[in-house]
Structure formats: structure tokens, C-alpha cells
Amino acid sequence: MDLKENLMSTKAVLDQMQLIVGRRGIVKDSDTAPYLQDERGHYFGKAALILKPASVEECSQIISMANKFGVGVIPQGGNTGYCGGATPFDSKKQIILNLSRMNNLREFDEVNSTMTVEAGAVLSTVHALAEKHDLIFPLSMGSKDTCQIGGVLSTNGGGISVLRYGSARNLVLGLEAVLPNGEVLSDLNGLRKDNTGYDLGGLFVGAEGTLGLITAAVLKLYPKPHNREVAIFGVTSTQSACDFLGRAERLSDGRIVSAEYISRESLNMVLANIPGTLDPFDKTLQHMLLVELATSEIDTDLRKILEQLFEEGVISKELITGVIAESGQQETAFWKLRESIPEAERREGGSVKHDISVRISQVPEFLDKAKKLLDNFIPHRLSVFGHIGDGNIHFNLLPPLGVELGVFKDEFAHELTEKVHDLSVQLGGSFSAEHGVGILKRDELLKYKSRVSINLMRTIKRAIDPNNIMNPGKVIE
Numbered sequence: 001m002d003l004k005e006n007l008m009s010t011k012a013v014l015d016q017m018q019l020i021v022g023r024r025g026i027v028k029d030s031d032t033a034p035y036l037q038d039e040r041g042h043y044f045g046k047a048a049l050i051l052k053p054a055s056v057e058e059c060s061q062i063i064s065m066a067n068k069f070g071v072g073v074i075p076q077g078g079n080t081g082y083c084g085g086a087t088p089f090d091s092k093k094q095i096i097l098n099l100s101r102m103n104n105l106r107e108f109d110e111v112n113s114t115m116t117v118e119a120g121a122v123l124s125t126v127h128a129l130a131e132k133h134d135l136i137f138p139l140s141m142g143s144k145d146t147c148q149i150g151g152v153l154s155t156n157g158g159g160i161s162v163l164r165y166g167s168a169r170n171l172v173l174g175l176e177a178v179l180p181n182g183e184v185l186s187d188l189n190g191l192r193k194d195n196t197g198y199d200l201g202g203l204f205v206g207a208e209g210t211l212g213l214i215t216a217a218v219l220k221l222y223p224k225p226h227n228r229e230v231a232i233f234g235v236t237s238t239q240s241a242c243d244f245l246g247r248a249e250r251l252s253d254g255r256i257v258s259a260e261y262i263s264r265e266s267l268n269m270v271l272a273n274i275p276g277t278l279d280p281f282d283k284t285l286q287h288m289l290l291v292e293l294a295t296s297e298i299d300t301d302l303r304k305i306l307e308q309l310f311e312e313g314v315i316s317k318e319l320i321t322g323v324i325a326e327s328g329q330q331e332t333a334f335w336k337l338r339e340s341i342p343e344a345e346r347r348e349g350g351s352v353k354h355d356i357s358v359r360i361s362q363v364p365e366f367l368d369k370a371k372k373l374l375d376n377f378i379p380h381r382l383s384v385f386g387h388i389g390d391g392n393i394h395f396n397l398l399p400p401l402g403v404e405l406g407v408f409k410d411e412f413a414h415e416l417t418e419k420v421h422d423l424s425v426q427l428g429g430s431f432s433a434e435h436g437v438g439i440l441k442r443d444e445l446l447k448y449k450s451r452v453s454i455n456l457m458r459t460i461k462r463a464i465d466p467n468n469i470m471n472p473g474k475v476i477e
Contacts, residue, residue: 013065014095017062018049020058021051021054021062024052025052025101026051026052027049027098032050035079038079038084038086039079043084045087046088046089047090048071048094049095050096051097051098052100053102056215056216059102059213059215060182063097063178063179063182064182066095066469067182067467067469070093070467071093071469072470073095074094074471075214076098077151077154078122078146081155081436082436083436083441085437085438086151086209087439099118099148099213101120102119103117103148104118105117105118109190114173114221115129115221116188116217116218116219117149117216118215119214119215119217121149122147123139123147123148123149124144124145127140135222135224136221136222136223138171139157139167141159141160142342149217152168153175153204154205154206154207154208154209156168156205160258161257162390162392163257163259163387163389164256164258165257167434168205169206171219172218174187174191174218175216176215176217177201177214178212178213178215179212180464180469185200185201187201207475208436208437208471209470210476211460211464213470223296225257225294227295227297227298227302228294229294229302229303229324229325231290231310231334232280232290233288233289233319233320234287234288234319234322235289235313235319236317236319238363238364238388239364240317240319241261241388242363244313244316244319245388247312248309251305255294255300255305256389257294258389259389260291260385260386260387260388261288261387261388261393262337263287263383263384263385264286266384267279267288270340270341270344274340274344280337281321281323290337293305303324310322341385345396350398350405351397352417353394354397356424356431356432357392357433357434358429359391359428360390363388365427366423366424366427366429367393370419377416380397380399381401382397384396391433425448431448432444436475439474442475457475457476461477
């Protein structure tokens with residue numbers, strides 16, 4: 001077959017795919033830009049088609065054709081990822097399958113405390129569905145109003161409540177996924193115990209669409225907390241924050257839902273760039289710890305527990321001061337300080353982001369060594385914050401005032417990132433705690449993971465997707 005015939009053949013395949021989804025499932029050329037650019041604007045892709053299937057049957061037909069004719073399939077949800085994992089790079093032989101039309105609630109089992117939703121369901125909609133039954137789906141993050149369940153699971157999303165509930169893979173009791181050959185793996189039984197061989201569904205959580213397309217999931221739900229307290233503490237150091245948190249976990253009997261670290265530098269950016277934000281303290285503190293406790297037990301006095309923790313923290317010289325929220329409005333204000341940091345960084349001109357994790361006990365060592373390491377390398381500004389309760393720190397670097405981010409990145413970003421990632425791995429940690437790998441961190445995966453791990457991942461990929469049609473070029477090949 002000559003090149004002209006091959007191109008005509010591909011066009012015929014793409015035309016047939018459009019017929020499968022119908023007019024409503026085709027994104028017009030004039031509307032493609034939001035689907036082709038990643039969240040941070042690092043990647044500007046291209047695709048032969050952007051399709052929005054409405055059913056698992058349509059997905060199966062399209063992927064089966066793609067596998068037969070060598071067309072790459074890029075799964076896409078809300079396109080909120082930070083690593084380019086949902087961006088296509090071939091205008092002739094890659095298509096996007098955006099699952100936003102597949103957003104139905106298939107089943108709500110109140111007795112089993114589960115719901116089965118399609119992959120295009122927006123995370124905040126899932127929250128609302130659960131709350132109607134006095135239950136919660138506890139995974140939450142800043143992009144909750146736009147990210148979709150399929151993307152959350154494909155990247156093993158974390159968020160602010162991992163300390164209490166775990167990451168996405170801990171909150172799934174079954175999956176439906178279309179395999180690269182078009183077959184459908186349907187494992188939506190919602191069982192909490194099923195010891196019958198390999199955890200096949202688990203392969204797709206965190207695989208970033210490289211093994212197949214998640215189309216639905218059974219999500220684990222929890223009783224809605226009716227008792228909630230939020231406090232922000234000034235701590236003497238990051239070591240004190242970790243020591244205090246460890247004791248607080250024990251004394252509160254595991255009722256801490258979230259524990260977030262905020263550095264002075266990050267708080268200053270928020271106060272300078274986000275209207276309506278106020279410093280909760282009347283003195284300038286270098287280290288802050290935002291803590292939320294919650295329970296469904298109405299007779300548990302969480303405020304008393306917080307007051308006791310505060311008193312013991314002051315006696316042990318771990319805490320300098322603290323404020324317990326007196327109202328829902330004040331709770332929201334405290335959380336706004338933490339959740340506004342990424343936006344504040346953007347308004348400062350942007351940053352070189354790092355999403356690392358180490359053991360909680362090693363967070364102080366990482367921060368101390370990283371700061372010293374980079375202080376000796378190049379002038380920069382720091383923004384350090386994150387989920388200290390699970391060891392996930394966002395160690396972000398901004399250029400000095402007056403220096404453009406683009407210039408800073410071009411000259412120093414690669415070496416800065418290498419130093420940060422080297423250190424986290426040297427301490428037994430990870431270079432990507434919750435943002436995934438995508439294309440941005442593919443080289444780091446090869447550098448830092450063991451030979452055995454890389455070979456095993458490649459074996460799995462080649463066994464399930466021998467023609468490499470699922471999200472080609474992402475994570476591993």
C-alpha cells in the first residue's frame with residue numbers, strides 16, 4: 001500500500017469513528033483549543049479528531065478500530081492535569097476521547113455505601129450526589145469543579161484528605177475499562193472482599209490511560225461528618241509541625257482529616273495577590289499548620305480535643321500560637337489561604353513546580369537540605385506548602401523579582417528540578433507524589449525507578465497494549 005492509499009485509509013477510519021459518535025460527539029475545529037492545551041500551558045498539542053462518546057459501546061467500537069488501524073487514543077477528562085498526560089501530539093494518527101458526555105450515575109447503593117458513576121462525572125457533582133444521602137466521597141482537590149472521575153482515577157488523585165481516607169486507589173471498589181483491543185473489562189460488583197486472583201482493575205488506577213480507558217467506577221463512600229473543627233497554628237519549625245501532628249493523630253483517635261503546611265513565603269504571596277485574604281495572626285510567623293478534624297459522632301467534642309492539643313503543643317514549645325475557627329465563614333477563610341497559593345503563584349508570574357513526597361518524619365530533613373542546596377546554586381524565591389500530613393510537599397521555585405519566568409526556566413529549571421528530585425529520591429521518596437508522570441516526567445521515571453520496576457511496567461504495557469495505541473508517549477513505552 002502506497003502512502004496515498006494509507007492516508008486515504010486513515011481518513012476513512014476517522015470518518016467511521018465520527019459516524020459512531022454522531023454529530024453531538026464531534027468537537028468542531030473551531031472549538032478544539034481547550035482540549036489541545038494542557039492546564040499549565042506547557043504543551044500545545046494536535047489531533048486528527050476530538051470525539052466525545054456517549055457510551056461504553058461507542059468507546060469500545062472506536063478503540064477497536066484504532067487498534068486495528070494504528071490510531072493513537074488519548075483519554076481525556078477535565079484536562080486539569082499538570083504533566084501533559086492528556087495532550088495529543090499527532091494531527092494525523094491520534095485522537096482524543098473526551099468522556100465528558102459519559103457522566104451518568106448508574107447506581108447508588110446506600111446500604112453498601114457506594115455509588116457507581118461514569119468516568120465523565122465531575123468530582124464536585126459526585127460530592128453533591130453523596131451528600132444527598134448524608135454520605136461523602138472524601139477525595140477533594142482544588143480542581144473539583146472541573147476534574148472528572150476518570151482522570152482522578154487514571155492519575156491516582158490525592159488531594160487534601162489522604163491523611164484520613166487515602167488516595168484515589170483506596171476509594172475504588174470496582175472499575176469498568178475498555179481494553180486496547182476494544183474488549184470491555186467489567187468489574188463493577190462493589191465488593192469489599194474478593195480474593196479471586198489478580199487485582200485487574202487496580203492496574204488502571206494511576207496508569208494515566210496507557211493501559212486502557214476507564215469508563216465507570218464504583219466509589220467508596222463514608223458517613224458525612226456532622227462535627228467539624230478547623231484551626232490554624234503557628235509552629236516553631238517544620239520539625240515541630242511533624243512532631244505535633246504525630247501526637248495530634250494519636251490523641252484525636254485518628255480524627256484528623258487534613259493537615260496542611262504553609263510557609264511564610266507562600267502566605268505572603270496569597271496576601272499580596274488574592275483579594276479578601278487576611279493574615280490570621282497578629283505577628284509574622286514563618287511556619288503555619290492548618291488542621292481539620294471531623295467525625296460523624298455528634299457527641300464527640302472536637303473543639304475540646306483541639307484546645308487540649310493546642311495547650312500541649314504550647315507546653316512542648318512546638319506551637320507559638322493558634323486560632324480555632326469560630327464560624328463556617330472563618331473556616332472558609334482559613335482554607336482559602338491554603339487553596340489560593342497556586343493562583344497567587346500564577347499572579348506572581350508563575351513558578352517551577354515540584355510535587356515530591358517523603359516519609360512524614362523526613363519532611364524537615366528534605367526541606368532543610370533542599371533550601372541549603374538551592375541557596376548555594378542560584379538566586380530564587382521559594383513557595384513551600386502542601387500536604388504535610390501525608391508527606392507530600394509542593395516545593396516551588398520562583399525567579400527573583402524582575403526576572404521573567406521564561407528566562408529563569410530556560411537557564412536554570414532543568415538543573416533546579418534535578419537537584420530537588422535527586423534529593424527526594426535519595427531520602428527514599430518520590431519525584432511525583434500526586435501529579436503523575438505524563439510526558440513531563442517520563443525521563444525522571446526512567447532515571448529514578450529501578451530496572452526491575454521499569455521492566456515490569458514495560459512487560460505489562462506490551463502485554464495489554466502490544467500496538468501501543470493507548471496514550472502513546474506517556475509514562476512509559
